[in-house]
Amino acid sequence: MSASGARALDPSAPRMTIGEVMAILSPDFPEVSISKIRFLEEQGLVEPGRTAAGYRKFSSDDVDRLRYVLAAQRDHYLPLRVIRENLEAMDRGLQPPEQPGAAPRVPTVVPVAGVPGVERFEGRAADLRLTRSELLRESGVAAEMLDALEGFGVLSPAPGGPWYDGEALEVLRAAAALAAHGIEARHLRMFRTAADREVALAEQVVAPMQRQRSAEASARAEQVAREISAACLRLHTALVAGALGRVTG
Numbered sequence: 001m002s003a004s005g006a007r008a009l010d011p012s013a014p015r016m017t018i019g020e021v022m023a024i025l026s027p028d029f030p031e032v033s034i035s036k037i038r039f040l041e042e043q044g045l046v047e048p049g050r051t052a053a054g055y056r057k058f059s060s061d062d063v064d065r066l067r068y069v070l071a072a073q074r075d076h077y078l079p080l081r082v083i084r085e086n087l088e089a090m091d092r093g094l095q096p097p098e099q100p101g102a103a104p105r106v107p108t109v110v111p112v113a114g115v116p117g118v119e120r121f122e123g124r125a126a127d128l129r130l131t132r133s134e135l136l137r138e139s140g141v142a143a144e145m146l147d148a149l150e151g152f153g154v155l156s157p158a159p160g161g162p163w164y165d166g167e168a169l170e171v172l173r174a175a176a177a178l179a180a181h182g183i184e185a186r187h188l189r190m191f192r193t194a195a196d197r198e199v200a201l202a203e204q205v206v207a208p209m210q211r212q213r214s215a216e217a218s219a220r221a222e223q224v225a226r227e228i229s230a231a232c233l234r235l236h237t238a239l240v241a242g243a244l245g246r247v248t249g
Contacts, residue, residue: 014055015049015058016057016063017055017056018037018048018056018057018058020058022034024036024063025063025070025204028067029074032070037066041056045084045087046058046062046069046071047062068083068086068087068090069083069087070147072086086104090104091164092104092128092130092163093127093128094107094128095107103134106128106130106138106169107166127165127166128169129161129165130168130169131237132146134164135169135172139169139173140176141176141179145175145176145179146172148186149172149175149188149190152186153192154171154175154189154191155171175188193238198228198229198232201227201228202225202232204230205224205228206224206228208220209221
């Protein structure tokens with residue numbers, strides 16, 4: 001994020017003055033000062049919102065960002081250039097590198113509860129933004145396979161930019177595993193079609209909640225969508241496992 005062009009405030013988000021931020025950070029970083037926070041803002045490392053009168057208002061995310069910057073300077077002596085690069089990677093859902101100069105890391109995957117053999121990224125896969133080269137590096141597949149999957153509509157860059165999200169990475173990894181058994185990209189279009197139909201089903205269920213336009217209804221809609229997604233995964237796993245059992249039994 002750049003220091004220019006202050007963000008519009010989200011009225012529902014908790015916001016703090018620079019003095020309140022100082023009080024939160026001071027126990028862990030006694031050397032922090034208002035001028036230090038302003039300097040980090042000038043360097044584009046944090047971008048607080050502004051009121052109509054121009055006063056800074058910090059969110060909890062801003063405080064976490066400042067905490068990371070101060071710790072990186074104190075504990076690892078990282079220069080601002082490296083810290084800025086790490087923050088940019090974190091803004092794309094990546095984890096900062098363990099060693100300066102190394103590539104940022106993709107978050108780990110965790111098992112989906114109740115669905116054997118299925119894993120998901122920690123956090124939201126949609127929040128991960130990878131370049132094409134990062135996607136190929138993390139998946140370990142050739143560019144030709146990515147081109148083929150895009151050509152058959154199995155995956156595509158995330159809307160609004162030349163980025164790929166966590167779903168694209170998992171699709172590419174799964175496609176590579178299937179390719180090892182001779183299953184080509186053209187055979188995988190049916191999976192995208194089935195997934196789109198499941199999403200449409202979930203959208204149909206949560207649409208009345210989303211129309212209520214309240215925080216509670218939005219949270220409930222998100223929870224219901226997750227429950228439907230997990231149930232669809234369980235159903236798909238059960239149907240495929242049962243069918244394969246009959247074929248190989």
